[in-house]
């Protein structure tokens with residue numbers, strides 16, 4: 277043993293945050309109680325949880341640590357002349373009203389229809405400074421990992437667990453294994469965090485992250501802005517991992533500074549000091565390590581019906597390895613060993629909690645500016661929050677999109693999950709900046725290709741899946 | 755609170771596809787419900803019905819007697835995707851009490867156990883035998899952690915606390931509420947009390 281050996285075992289970022297939130301430790305007989313700093317709720321996965329705690333005569337224990345928004349079932353078209361919102365069904369409307377009622381009754385702040393704070397839960401909470409480094413953040417939604425971009429442990433829970441958190445501010449948990457995903461080098465121009473996420477998922481495999489908490493590290497990850505880190509962490513679940521995180525750094529601190537619910541003044545400086553100490557110690561052991569070269573990643577598009585079925589735009593779809601690949605290719609209407617770029621596209625969707633932020637809007641607008649959407653392609657651009665909507669409109673991006681022939685909608689999940697009436701029709705080929713290309717995810721019979729916002733915009737112009745680098749002038753001259 | 759689960763003997767329904775995601779188990783457009791009940795008729799909806807809502811011919815899920823077929827055997831990587839608890843609710847409401855696959859998604863497993871639907875992960879060989887025999891009679895014995903069919907006996911693991919909850923009918927939330935004093939102490943010691 278060397279005399280310089282550290283006195284304590286080196287720890288991962290995940291271990292540090294996890295240990296700081298253990299109320300009672302796990303034993304062989306029972307899971308531990310994990311404390312939740314921030315509980316986000318939306319209309320789809322909360323009604324049965326409120327009903328459950330009420331039926332037991334329990335209260336919401338910490339309404340001050342609970343925050344609600346409306347996003348999934350909400351129409352993205354404006355109200356009619358009578359002020360009525362075009363809900364897809366009465367049931368969708370009643371689901372929204374149920375959350376409004378539950379929040380009012382239990383004293384929970386809701387970013388409702390009249391609030392400037394409303395947005396997709398994973399877009400609005402970071403914008404408001406609700407999400408902070410070192411927290412445990414949960415939501416009845418599998419893309420909660422998004423908040424891990426701030427060095428928080430953030431994961432999706434089921435509705436029973438929403439009830440547990442409402443009533444106790446805790447969850448019953450066993451510690452997952454840890455996996456580090458290191459992306460070395462630098463992304464090339466025209467390649468975004470979304471492409472990195474799709475490349476990582478293709479590497480790990482769809483179920484490959486199951487049972488793990490991911491930490492994203494390496495030069496290419498450090499090089500991402502906070503929006504990019506959110507996109508990256510957002511898709512952790514698509515590799516099967518419930519949680520993915522990036523260690524806080526100066527970018528994190530500056531991004532959070534001054535936001536509505538962030539600490540202020542001296543309290544912020546103290547918090548920032550603590551946040552910057554949250555990182556994996558040298559020599560800390562992971563249960564699994566994965567390494568990629570960021571400079572080798574190209575713009576990606578999926579060819580199948582799981583998010584790990586990704587390949588560089590223009591590369592041929594692979595020869596099927598098994599029946600499932602065969603089924604996926606035939607569902608998508610793509611041929612093995614042929615690029616997917618030859619097929620006419622019916623719909624382009626730009627939005628979602630993966631790519632509905634201001635930087636995404638800009639990336640798409642930069643390509644669509646002064647160009648026209650190909651005839652016959654329906655393009656929907658849906659900002660992730662009211663704040664994104666306002667900022668984009670202030671920069672005139674809405675005009676860029678509408679002048680090109682795209683629709684500019686109100687914020688919400690929209691065509692990502694297609695439960696508000698924004699749907700892809702059976703058999704249509706949709707190129708989407710969302711996160712799931714499952715059969716029928718965007719409507720019964722819909723065929724979905726996952727891409728970055730720049731690739732989506734280039735596709736809208738070309739009418740088929742297209743490499744955005746052909747449309748970005750800076751790159752053309754390089 | 756879920757029904758206790760001890761020993762179940764029933765026939766299987768086999769869905770061999772890999773990576774059946776929760777969007778297939780219950781498509782998103784059925785998620786506007788505010789209750790847990792009644793989702794069984796929409797389970798695997800897009801696999802079972804035509805565009806006009808009429809049942810598709812030749813789909814086992816439309817014809818099988820759900821009462822006697824309470825075990826679902828599914829392809830690898832079952833129930834990946836969305837965290838919607840509507841997925842186990844739909845499977846339970848359809849009539850299933852157990853799901854068998856090689857790998858089953860984390861969130862789904864946790865959701866299913868809380869509702870009395872038992873997810874069982876088995877080895878490849880056992881899985882292949884079950885996939886090859888739709889309608890086979892199987893016994894799932896949670897008391898002995900054993901899955902039995904024909905002359906096969908295989909062990910399986912269930913997280914010990916969830917197992918106890920299922921066997922003894924211990925209620926998760928009630929158990930947590932009993933420990934609320936520890937939560938209060940934790941908040942006090944870590945400066946996490948309400949402002």
Ligand code: SF4
Pocket residue numbers: 347348396397398417419628629630688689692693710711
């Ligand atoms: S945008 Fe899509 S993935 Fe994100 S929370 Fe909404 S429905 Fe879920």
